[in-house]
Amino acid sequence: MTGALADAVEQVKEVRPRRGSVVDLFCGAGGLSHGFFQEGYRVAAGIDVDEACRYPFEANNEAPFVRRCVEQLTAAEFEEEFTLGEPTILVGCAPCQPFSKYSQGREDSRWQLLKDFARLIRECRPDIVSMENVPRLPQFKAGTVFDEFVGSLRACGYSVAWSVAFCPDYGVPQSRSRLVLIASRHGQPTLPAKTHDKADYVTVRETIGELPPLGAGKSDAKDALHQCSQLSALNLKRIRASKPGGTWRDWPKELLTTCHKRETGQGYASVYGRMAWDEPAPTMTTQFFGFGNGRFGHPEQDRAISIREGAMLQTFPPEYKFLPPGAAAQMKSLGRMIGNAVPVTLGRAIARAIGNHIEAHDL
Secondary structure, eight states, X not given: OOHHHHHHHHHHHHOOOOSOEEEEXXXXXXXXXXXXXXXXXXXXXXXXXXXXXXXXXXXXXXXXXEEOOGGGOOGGGTGGGSOTTSOEEEEEOOOOGGGSGGGTTOOOGGGGHHHHHHHHHHHHOOSEEXXXXXXXXXXXXXXXXXHHHHHHHHHTTOEEEEEEEEGGGGTOSBOOEEEEEEEESSSOOOOOOOOOOGGGOOOHHHHHTTSOOOOTTOEETTEEEEEOOOOOHHHHHHHHTOOBTOOGGGSXXXXXXXXXXXXXXXXXXXXXXXXXXXXXXXXXXTTTTOGGGTTOBOSSSSSBOOHHHHHHHTTOOTTOOOSOTTOOOOHHHHHHHHHHSOOHHHHHHHHHHHHHHHHHTTO
């Protein structure tokens, strides 16, 4: 075991138990919770509406999964899960799709879930709150949605800190940016400290370079999640013509798609692209297992990345359990869970910042 994975394993060995218990709203498969778990916190519960997330959340975080719609949830339903006498920490990542640039102005009622997050904070008044979301959130609806959320926290006596985190700065092998907010009722919180600079960003090679090779549409007999999508004969020609880090503009004209030939398609350079070995990956989306959905081609093998590779680029440990024993791997369901997750390593950085705040204020 070498590189970033070995470093992460060593960090886990060094972690001591931390004061504080965590309830995770919109927990999904448990990426954010697992960051806290790895940092030595007790994860008290995860709450989400997607039943498919129950197994991975419970199997990896030693905590119960509560299937509940947050709009109908009350604080009384989870307050007792916190550890008595220790700091209470409420974290969450409300669905980010309504605030994403990919929504392109379409109305999506899910942005109202941020108001429910604020309502639950007012009801239970945890010691510390943390939220992770897309960088565009402060501009959504001219900033009114985010401003109302922060204003609600301050009205309840919280000091608030937030910024946009570039994930490679925190050891995530993915050129993803995320808004990170931490709020406390016990003084001004400090945001996560950067752990990497450009010279030592974790790369695709360090993260997935040692996994067994696969052909398109094949799977690894020893790992059900190390499977990848089939390619059509035309897309097989396209990926063979693709250069790591390049674009579809490298292809001969006969391989271009209809949309690439239109003026409106000229800006989507990363679609049908290969990753570069020695750089961070692009942002993992819920469709990362499809070659035509972004720069999700393997750097040298003629295929899209596998489900396992996407999970590792999201910094889930290789042993993270997504499926009950004997269950079939469904790419669409797994892609949704993994692509929607908070990268575990970013979760760890948030957890460390909160732990330092707890120690500094002797909570």
